[in-house]
Amino acid sequence: MKKRLPELITIGIFLVFLFAFTAGNIFAEKKDFSENENRSLAPFPSLSAANIFGGDFDTQFESWFSDHFVGRDGWIEAKALTRKTLGAIENNNVYFAKGSRLIQQFASYDPDRFQNNIEYIEEFCTDTGRTGNILIIPDACFGAEKALPFGAWNIDENILLDVVADTVQGQNVIDLREMLNDPHYYFRTDHHWNASGAYQGYKAICAQVLATEPKRFMMTPVTAEFRGTMFSRSGAFWSRGEALERIDCEQPFNAALVFEDGSVMYSLYNEERLKTKDKYTYYIDGNHAFTEIHTDCGTGRSAVIVKDSYSHILMPYLAAEYSTIRLVDLRYYQGAVSSLLEEDPQADLYFIYSLNTLVTDSSLGMLW
Amino acid sequence: MVFSSLTFLFAYLPAVLLVYYAVPRRFRNLVLLLVSLFFYGWGEPVYVLLMIASITFNYFFGREIGKYRDSDREKARKYLIACIALNLLLLGFFKYWDFLAGNLNALGLKFLKPLHLGLPIGISFYTFQTMSYPIDLYRHDTDPQKSYISFGSYVTMFPQLIAGPIVRYRDIAKMLEERKENIDQFYAGVLRFTAGLAKKVLLANSAGQIWESINALPASETSVLTAWIGILCFTFQIYFDFSGYSDMAIGLGRMFGFEFLENFNYPYISASITEFWRRWHMSLSFWFRDYVYIPLGGNRKGLPRQMLNIMIVWLLTGFWHGASWNFVLWGVFYGIVLLIEKLFLLDVLKKVPKWIRHVYTMFVVMLAWVVFAHTDLSVALHYVTMLFGNASAFANSATLFYLRNNIVLLIVCAIACTPVVKKADSLFSREKLRPFYPALILIGLLVCTAFIVDASYNPFLYFRF
Secondary structure: OHHHHHHHHHHHHHHHHHHHHHHHHHHOOOOOEEOOOOEEOOOOOOOOHHHHOOOOHHHHHHHHHHHOOOOHHHHHHHHHHHHHHOOOOEEOOEEEEHHHEEEEOOOOOOHHHHHHHHHHHHHHHHHHOOOEEEEEEOOHHHHOHHHOOOOOOOOOHHHHHHHHHHHOOOOEEEOOOOOOOOHHHEOOOOOOEOHHHHHHHHHHHHHHHHOOOOOOEEEEEEEEEEOOHHHHHHOOOOOOOEEEEEEEEOOOOOEEEEEOOOOEEOOOEOHHHHHOOOHHHHEOOOOOOEEEEEEOOOOOOEEEEEEOHHHHHHHHHHOOOOOEEEEEOOOOOOOOHHHHHHHOOOOEEEEEEEHHHHHHOOOHHHHO | OOOOOHHHHHHHHHHHHHHHHHOOHHHHHHHHHHHHHHHHHHHOOOHHHHHHHHHHHHHHHHHHHHHHOOOOHHHHHHHHHHHHHHHHHHHHHHHHHHHHHHHHHHOOOOOOOOOOOOOOOOHHHHHHHHHHHHHHHHOOOOOOOOOHHHHHHHHHOHHHHOOOOOOOHHHHHHHHHHOOOOHHHHHHHHHHHHHHHHHHHHHHHHHHHHHHHHHOOOHHHOOHHHHHHHHHHHHHHHHHHHHHHHHHHHHHHHHOOOOOOOOOOOHHHOOOHHHHHHHOOHHHHHHHHHHHHOOOOOOOOOHHHHHHHHHHHHHHHHHHOOOOHHHHHHHHHHHHHHHHHHHHHHHHHHHOOHHHHHHHHHHHHHHHHHHHHOOOHHHHHHHHHHHOOOOOOOOOHHHHHHHHHHHHHHHHHHHHOOOHHHHHHHHOHHHHHHHHHHHHHHHHHHHHHHHHHHHOOOOOOOOOO
16 A cells, blocks of 8 residues: 555545635635636537537637636736746747836737728828827837847837838827837836826827927826736736826816716816726726817817827826817727817817727728 | 536446446446437437437348358458448548539639538547448458347447447457457456546646647747647647546446457557557557558558558557648648658667667657647648747746746656656566555546546636636
C-alpha cells in the first residue's frame, strides 16, 4: 500500500479537482452581468424540444457554463499571470508595458474600411461645403511608444495618419503626432488619452481653429480607482487603479447637457458614474446618440462634432470656448448630420476620432 | 463536446465516472453505450439515429459474415461487400456529396445539388473503425460479437469517437468482455489524460493563435522569417492538437479499463518521410496498410504495381483528411515523396550526416502543412512563395515581436516534440520522479483550466462595438 501512495494521491487530486469544481458550479451564485467584460453573461438555454433539437443547444449551454464558471475572473487573471511569468510581453493583445502600463496592440486593420471612412469624411465636407476640422488621435501604442516592452510591434500609425492627411487635403487636419509623444498623455489602464493628453488636443484646436490663446485649467482627482478597458482586456487584474480628474477652467462657467431623449444634466460630469466600473463615463455621461452642451462662457461660437468617446474628455476644455456644442455618435444617431449644419450655418464642424476607431468604424457612411 | 471544454471536464466526465463505477460490472458496457450516445448527440441530436443505424447494420452483417465465413465463403463475401459499401456510402454521402456536386457544377454538370448538411462528428473515424469489424471477421482475425450492447459500446465509445485513434475491433474485443479496471491503470490514465490536455490547451491552442495572427498579417508587415515562424507554429499546433487528443483518448480509455494502441510516436524526430509516416497517426496508416495496400497486392506484385498501390493509398489518405482538393494534393505529394524515397532517396540519405536527414524531413513536412492548412490552393501557393522570399523583408519588427513574445512556448514545443522528457523520466527511474507527479498534475489541471476559462473571455469594450 505504501508504494502506491503517490498513485493514490495523484488519482485523488484529479478526482477532487473535477468534482470540487463541478459541485462549485452547481452551488455558486450566478451573476447576470460581467463588469470586467462589460457585457451580459449568457442565460441558461431554453429546454424546449425545439431549442434542444434546433442545432445550437450545445453552444448555448457551453456559453452559459463558461460564463458562470466558479471563480471566473480569478482563472482569467491566472492565465494572464502565467503568460507574463513565462516571458510573454502581451496577453489578449494588450502589452504589459513599463510602469505597470497596459497598452493595446495594433496588429491588424481593414485597409478598405479605413480608406472608405476617410473618403466619407472628405465627401461629406465637400457635399456640405463646410471645412471639416479633423482631429485623429493616435493610439497609446503610438503616443506612449516609449513605454512599450522590448520586442513590441504595432502597425505604424505614422503611415496611416499620413494617408489621412493626404486624402482630406481640402480640410483642416489637426496633427497631434508631435504633441502626444509621451506615455503620460494616456491612461495607464485604459485606451483613452487622459486629461493631460486632451489638453494637448485643446491647445492644437486653439491654435488651428479658434486662433486664441489656450485658457488655463485646474485638474482635481475625483477617484483613484479607475480601472479601464485595458485592465479588463489584459486580464492583469493585479494592476492598481489610477486617477480620473475633474477639469475646471480658471474662468468658471456653467454648463447644461441635453441628451437625445430630452433629459438634462447640469454638469459636464456625472458623479454617479464614479461608482460603476465604467468610470470614464464620468465625462459628459459617456456614449449618447446625441448630446447638446450649452454653456455661459459667452463666446457665442458653436460646434458640431462627429466623434467617438475620445472626445468626451476634451469637452471640459472646448466648453470653455463654445457656447453650444452638438455631439453626434454615428453608431446610434438616427438623424442626418447635414441638417444639423443647415440649422447652424456658423458652426465649426469637427471629426474627432481615435485612429483605432477610424480604421474599424462602420457607421461613417451614415453621415448624410 | 471536446475533451478540452469546461462542460466535458466539470460536468460530463465526473458524471460518467460516477455512474460507471457505481454500477455492477455487467452493466458497464451498457453505461458506456448510453453515455457515449449522449456525448455524440450533444452537438447534433439527430445524428444519434445515424449512429444507431451504423451500429445496427454492422452488427447484423457481422453476424451473417460470422455465420457463413466457413460454410459458404461466397455468401459471406457478399455480406462483406454489402457491409463495406453501406459504410462507404454513409461516409461518402455526408462527407463528399457537396464536394462532388460543387465540382460537377463547376464543370457545367448541374444535376447534383449541394445539400449543406453538417458533417456528423467523427464520421471519418468511426466508419473506418466499424469497417475493420466485418473485414477482420471475414479474414478470421476476430470473432463475431454476440451482444448488441457490447458492439454498440465499441462503435460509440466516447474517448476515441470523434478524433481517434482508429481502434480496430479485434484489438479491444477481449477488453469488451473481460476488462478489469484497476488503480494502476486508472493512475496511468490520469497522467496520460492530463498530459494530453496540457498539450492541447497550452501548446496547440497557443501555437495556433500565433499561426492565425501571422496568417492574417497585411502584406506590408510580412517577412520571410515570420512566414517560417508561422508555419512552424502550425506544425506544432497540428501535432499537439492531434496527439494531445489521442493522449486524452488513451488516458480516458484507461480510466474505463481499455488499452488503445498508440497513435503517435514522436513523428518530428524522423530522419525520413518514410519514417515520419510510421510515427504519425499510426492507427490510420495501419488501417490503410491492412485494408487497402495489402489487399491491393502490396509489394508482392512487382515494383510498378507496388508504386501504383502506394499512390492509390496516398490519394485516399489525402482525400480522407477532407473533401477538398488541397488535401488530395497533400496526399499525392506525400505519395510521390515516398516513392522517390523508396526508389533511391533513402539510400542517398543513409550516406549523409544525420542532421541533414532531419532537416530534409522537417522541410518536406512543413511545406506539406502549408498545403494542408489552406483549403484555397492559390493562398497556399502564395504562402510557399513567401517562405522563399516573396515578402516585404527577410525579417522585420513583427518577426522580433513573434519571437520575443513566444520564445518560451516555442522552446517548450520543440522539446515536447522529442522523447527527452520520457528519457529523463526513465533516467531518474520512475520511483524518483513519481513523488512529484501529484504536484505536476495539480499545476497542469489548474493552468489548463485557467486557459480554457480564458478562451471564453470576451470583453465587450465600448470602443469596439
